[in-house]
Amino acid sequence: MRRHLLAAMLAGLALLLPLRAFAQESDDRWKFSIMPYLWLPSLNGDLNYGPPSSGLSTPTVSIDADSLLDNLDLALMLVGTVSKGRWIIGSDVIYLNFSDENSSVEGVDFNPGSGPINISTTNLDAGTSSSLTGWVWTLEGGYTVVQKPKLNLAVLAGFRYLGVDASTDWQLTGTVTGTGPQGESLTFSRTGTVKQSENIWAGIAAVRGDYRLGGGGWFTNVYADVGGGSDTFTWQGAAGIGHTFHWGDIRLDYRYLYYSQGGEELVDNLSFGGFALGANFRF
DSSP, X not given: OHHHHHHHHHHHHHHHOOOOOOOSSOOOOEEEEEEEEXXXXXXXXXXXXXXXXXXXXXXXXXEEOSSHHHHEEEEEEEEEEXXXXXXXXXXXXXXXXXXXXXXXXXXXXXXXXXSOEEEEOTXXXXXXXEEEEEEEEEEEXXXXXXXXXXXXXXXXXXXXXXXXXXXXXXXXXXXXXXXXXXXXXXXXXXXXXXXXXXXXXXXXXXXXXXXXXXXXXXEEEEEEEEEEETTEEEEEEEEEEEEEOXXXXXXXXXXXXXXXXXXXXXXXXXXXXXEEEEEEEEO
């Protein structure tokens, strides 16, 4: 499944190629850009490794990345667009691999047979770490509603995919117990490992804009999207500054991406936030 998804994303990039903003002239030529970039986000969230089957238990884990550079093993980012006249199609691919993130077991869900019961373990955590691997793929198309020498503004719509592989190793100071439907004792071990994966699809609507500062090559840019699907809600925002050269531009943005899900899904909430530096090549 993952090989097919990766192949589809790379094929999409080969056909679409990255995101640009300034209109140089109002003609109908095909224009392309591709921007590799480096994003070093902090990671925060809550994961539900459940729901538990009857008579079993699963943990609820909170992640707080306070030592990001030590725990980010691999990061790959590429964004691109193709445009013709005022029409734009773009794609953005992100791969992040975090390991040994500071975590804590906030609670244990028991299922004695009549439904999950949560028991708080906030004061019992003695050392828990989590690893998280994720692909984020965004594909969107839209129309430039404002196209002037100093200002570009486009509206877009599309979808975003988040694929998450999560694992947690926990250590507690004591065994957590619950009671089953026949009065039997249910236990959650002091130590253990749990793994789970999830694929999340969401439709999104977005707006993107660039504004030139004075008569030089400096500009500011903003981007925002919001969307969801089923029990999923997601939004993303980015803003920054850049400088244009004859080959393209360099830009520095602050970027934030957020997900939340209702029900008993793996991702209760998850957020990535940090600065991103990219070099955008036009051709």
